[in-house]
Structure formats: C-alpha cells, structure tokens
Amino acid sequence: xxxxxxxxxxxxxxxxxxxxxxxxxxxxxxxxxxxxxxxxxxxxxxxxxxxxxxxxxxxxxxxxxxxxxxxxxxxxxxxxxxxxxxxxxxxxxxxxxxxxxxxxxxxxxxxxxxxxxxxxxxxxxxxxxxxxxxxxxxxxxxxxxxxxxxxxxxxxxxxxxxxxxxxxxxxx
Amino acid sequence: xxxxxxxxxxxxxxxxxxxxxxxxxxxxxxxxxxxxxxxxxxxxxxxxxxxxxxxxxxxxxxxxxxxxxxxxxxxxxxxxxxxxxxxxxxxxxxxxxxxxxxxxxxxxxxxxxxxxxxxxxxxxxxxxxxxxxxxxxxxxxxxxxxxxxxxxxxxxxxxxxxxxxxxxxxxxxxxxxxxxxxxxxxxxxxxxxxxxxxxxxxxxxxxxxxxxxxxxxxxxxxxxxxxxxxxxxxxxxxxxxxxxxxxxxxxxxxxxxxxxxxxxxxxxxxxxxxxxxxxxxxxxxxxxxxxxxxxxxxxxxxxxxxxxxxxxxxxxxxxxxxx
Numbered sequence: 001x002x003x004x005x006x007x008x009x010x011x012x013x014x015x016x017x018x019x020x021x022x023x024x025x026x027x028x029x030x031x032x033x034x035x036x037x038x039x040x041x042x043x044x045x046x047x048x049x050x051x052x053x054x055x056x057x058x059x060x061x062x063x064x065x066x067x068x069x070x071x072x073x074x075x076x077x078x079x080x081x082x083x084x085x086x087x088x089x090x091x092x093x094x095x096x097x098x099x100x101x102x103x104x105x106x107x108x109x110x111x112x113x114x115x116x117x118x119x120x121x122x123x124x125x126x127x128x129x130x131x132x133x134x135x136x137x138x139x140x141x142x143x144x145x146x147x148x149x150x151x152x153x154x155x156x157x158x159x160x161x162x163x164x165x166x167x168x169x170x171x172x
Numbered sequence: 173x174x175x176x177x178x179x180x181x182x183x184x185x186x187x188x189x190x191x192x193x194x195x196x197x198x199x200x201x202x203x204x205x206x207x208x209x210x211x212x213x214x215x216x217x218x219x220x221x222x223x224x225x226x227x228x229x230x231x232x233x234x235x236x237x238x239x240x241x242x243x244x245x246x247x248x249x250x251x252x253x254x255x256x257x258x259x260x261x262x263x264x265x266x267x268x269x270x271x272x273x274x275x276x277x278x279x280x281x282x283x284x285x286x287x288x289x290x291x292x293x294x295x296x297x298x299x300x301x302x303x304x305x306x307x308x309x310x311x312x313x314x315x316x317x318x319x320x321x322x323x324x325x326x327x328x329x330x331x332x333x334x335x336x337x338x339x340x341x342x343x344x345x346x347x348x349x350x351x352x353x354x355x356x357x358x359x360x361x362x363x364x365x366x367x368x369x370x371x372x373x374x375x376x377x378x379x380x381x382x383x384x385x386x387x388x389x390x391x392x393x394x395x396x397x398x399x400x401x402x403x404x405x406x407x408x409x410x411x412x413x414x415x416x417x418x419x420x421x422x423x424x425x426x427x428x429x430x431x432x433x434x435x436x437x438x439x440x441x442x443x444x445x446x447x448x449x450x451x452x453x454x455x456x457x458x459x460x461x462x463x464x465x466x467x468x469x470x471x472x473x474x475x476x477x478x479x480x481x482x483x484x485x486x487x488x489x490x491x492x493x494x495x
Contacts, residue, residue: 027241
C-alpha cells in the first residue's frame with residue numbers, strides 16, 4: 001500500500017513538472033513533446049487506478065492521433081528550430097495563472113466534496129462495466145457526443161472546402 | 173522485482189532475435205531474387221552477417237550535426253524502439269508462454285504501435301534538414317492514414333472472437349476448428365497486411381525513406397548507433413506485426429488437427445513458422461515491386477481500405493447477430 005502511494009505521488013510530481021513545461025517552453029515542438037509525456041503520465045495514473053481501458057484510450061487517441069496531428073500541423077505551417085520569441089506572452093501571464101488557479105480550486109473542491117473517500121467501482125472488470133454502462137444507461141449522451149463529433153467533422157470540411165471554391169472562382 | 177526484470181530481458185531478447193531473423197531473411201531474399209551473391213557467401217553462408225552489421229554500426233561515430241535540436245534529435249529513436257519492443261509483450265507463443273496476457277491485448281498492441289509515429293516525426297523535424305522534414309511529414313501522413321484500416325480490420329476479429337485478449341482470440345480459433353482467415357475474415361486479413369506493410373514503411377510503401385527521392389528521409393542525419401536503432405526497429409516492427417497477424421488471423425500457436433494437449437511444445441515453432449511465411453511474402457514483395465506514388469498511397473488508404481474495412485465490420489456484425 002505504501003509503495004503504491006509513493007509511486008502515485010512520484011507520478012503526480014512528474015506530471016505537474018511536464019505540464020508546467022508545456023506552457024513555459026518557448027518552442028512549439030518542445031511543448032508538444034512535453035504534452036506527450038504529460039499524457040503518458042496521466043495514462044500511468046489511470047493504470048494505477050486499474051482502469052486499463054481509459055489509460056489505453058489516452059495513448060491511442062491523444063498521443064497516437066491528436067499529438068501526431070499537432071506535430072504534423074506545426075511542421076506543415078512553421079516550426080523554426082530554437083526559441084520562438086512570439087510564444088512568450090508576458091501580458092497575459094497573470095490572467096492565465098489566475099484562471100488556472102481558480103480551475104484547480106474549483107475541481108479539487110468538487111472532487112473532494114463529491115467523492116470524499118467513496119469507492120466508485122467495486123467489483124467486476126472495469127472495461128466490461130464501462131462498456132455496459134455506456135451502451136445502456138448513458139446511451140443517449142453517448143450517441144449525442146458522436147453527433148457533436150460529426151458536426152465538428154462537417155464543420156472542418158466546410159471550412160477547408162471554402163478556400164478551394166474561392167480559388168476556383170478566381171481562376172474562372 | 174526479479175520477475176519484472178526477467179520479463180523485460182526476455183522482451184528485449186525476443187525483439188532483437190526477431191529483428192535479426194528478419195534481417196537475414198530480407199538480405200537473403202534480396203540475394204536470391206535479384207542475384208546479389210554477397211549475403212549468400214559472406215560469413216557462414218551469410219548467416220552471421222547481421223552481427224557484423226551491428227558491430228559496424230556500434231563502432232561508427234555518432235555524428236550529431238550542429239544545427240539540430242539536440243535533445244529531440246537524440247531521443248527520437250527511443251520512441252520508435254520502445255513502441256516496437258513493447259508490442260512483443262502481448263503476443264502469445266503458447267497459452268502460457270506470453271509476457272503479459274492482458275484482457276485488452278489487441279487494444280494495447282494498437283495503442284502502443286501508434287507511439288512510433290512521434291519518433292519518426294520528431295526525428296524528421298529535429299534534423300534541420302529539408303529532406304528529413306519531407307520524410308517526416310510523409311511518414312506522418314502515411315502512418316495516420318494506415319492506422320485506421322489497421323485498427324478497423326482488427327475490429328472484425330474482435331467481434332468474431334468476443335474478446336480482446338490475444339490468448340482468448342487464439343483459443344476461440346481452436347474452438348472454431350479453423351483460423352479466422354478461413355472462417356470469414358479473409359478481407360480483414362488482406363486489409364491488415366496491406367496496412368501493416370504501410371506501417372512498417374517498407375516497399376511498396378517506403379515513400380518516407382525513399383532513397384532515390386529523399387536520400388534517407390527522416391533518417392538522413394542519423395549515423396552510428398542511432399541509425400542502427402531505426403534500422404533494427406524496422407525489422408522488429410516487421411517481425412511483430414507479422415506475428416500479430418498470425419495470431420489474429422492464422423490461428424496463432426495452433427494449427428488445425430494437431431492435438432491441443434501438446435500446444436505448449438509445438439506452439440512457439442508453429443507461431444514462428446507462420447510469422448516467417450508472412451515475412452517471406454513481405455520480402456518477396458519488397459524485392460520485386462516498385463514504390464507507390466504519394467497520392468496513390470493516400471487514395472488507397474482513404475478510398476479503398478477504410479470503406480472496405482467498415483463494410484467488413486458491418487458484415488461481421490450482421491453475421492454475428494444473425495447466426
């Protein structure tokens with residue numbers, strides 16, 4: 001039990017340090033790579049809570065797809081090696097810190113107040129349970145979320161196609 | 173603790189040996205198919221040549237150009253290596269000879285295999301070389317495009333087997349009597365193999381490396397041990413993806429008609445044979461086919477493979493519910 005707690009706090013410490021590096025580094029790619037480590041450590045946290053499915057979804061979707069698309073997008077547009085002074089946004093530093101702090105306190109208040117010491121999943125394989133709950137009790141919100149994704153997809157295509165149509169008109 | 177260390181050691185050893193076996197197969201295939209006599213005669217009929225290759229790369233100077241982003245450049249091969257080695261953990265050689273029989277084995281394999289892309293992309297960017305950047309971008313486009321059909325092809329198997337554990341999938345095939353490739357997943361198998369070849373970045377999908385166009389793609393600036401890591405990872409990836417394909421579609425460590433009581437004895441041999449056969453097909457394709465064009469590659473993934481794998485899932489699900 002003790003070693004489990006030590007590992008958890010160690011992972012949390014690493015997590016905070018990599019997360020801080022994401023927002024403090026002045027190189028976009030370094031920030032993206034730090035984000036990879038942040039997400040990997042979050043996934044380790046979920047593993048420690050024995051929710052393997054969520055941990056693997058984090059790796060597959062966020063590291064394997066979202067970050068890769070980030071990197072892809074950054075490299076296609078502009079990605080100078082070395083420091084990028086434009087990224088230092090000193091004006092809004094205080095505002096950012098205030099917002100981050102208030103979100104932290106809000107979330108910790110909700111979590112501590114709502115689940116104080118309560119064990120949420122008691123028995124059975126968490127993955128099977130998750131699947132069953134998602135497709136029975138929460139099937140409506142689950143399907144609703146997929147509509148949001150569909151809307152985002154269509155929106156993305158419309159935005160991307162607009163430029164092409166304009167170019168075509170110019171050529172005509 | 174010693175248990176964990178032993179498992180990690182076993183993983184590293186298995187990964188390295190798999191890579192060496194496939195390297196030998198690749199160069200011997202090349203010499204056989206293209207009349208290149210070297211690998212047939214040098215050093216015990218060419219069989220110890222990979223050791224010489226490793227020694228050569230280890231001795232070479234590890235050159236790091238001045239303009240590169242040092243930490244990113246240095247660590248990029250590690251992501252690729254880790255993603256390849258970790259895959260070896262879930263493939264069962266027999267019901268008991270498996271490093272970790274995870275409940276979510278298939279999902280783990282797919283999640284971990286997507287990590288390598290980050291290594292390739294960061295290698296391409298941090299090299300401060302236009303050829304490398306082009307190679308990295310091509311690699312990312314290709315790996316994103318072919319990860320989808322790879323995952324969707326596996327979904328058919330998971331529906332049919334009703335489990336995500338790799339041991340469970342093989343047991344289901346033993347129960348069925350025939351491997352899934354005969355029992356309804358032939359389309360899935362073909363899609364998986366095409367997508368896996370693209371994930372390995374081998375001919376005819378080697379545009380990210382494309383020697384004649386991009387020198388060596390994202391590996392251009394690498395030398396010595398770091399190049400060796402990329403080079404070995406390619407063969408590790410080839411070996412393990414062939415092994416996963418054998419497990420998912422070809423019945424893994426079991427062949428029909430062999431007695432299941434003896435599976436612990438013949439299991440590893442059977443799995444290695446199946447893997448080697450798949451690997452040989454890839455080698456034969458590599459040394460006889462030209463490279464695709466970039467737009468053909470993207471069209472193949474988005475317009476043929478992904479719709480085909482979605483139809484495959486639909487048909488599998490209907491068959492599952494209907495019969």
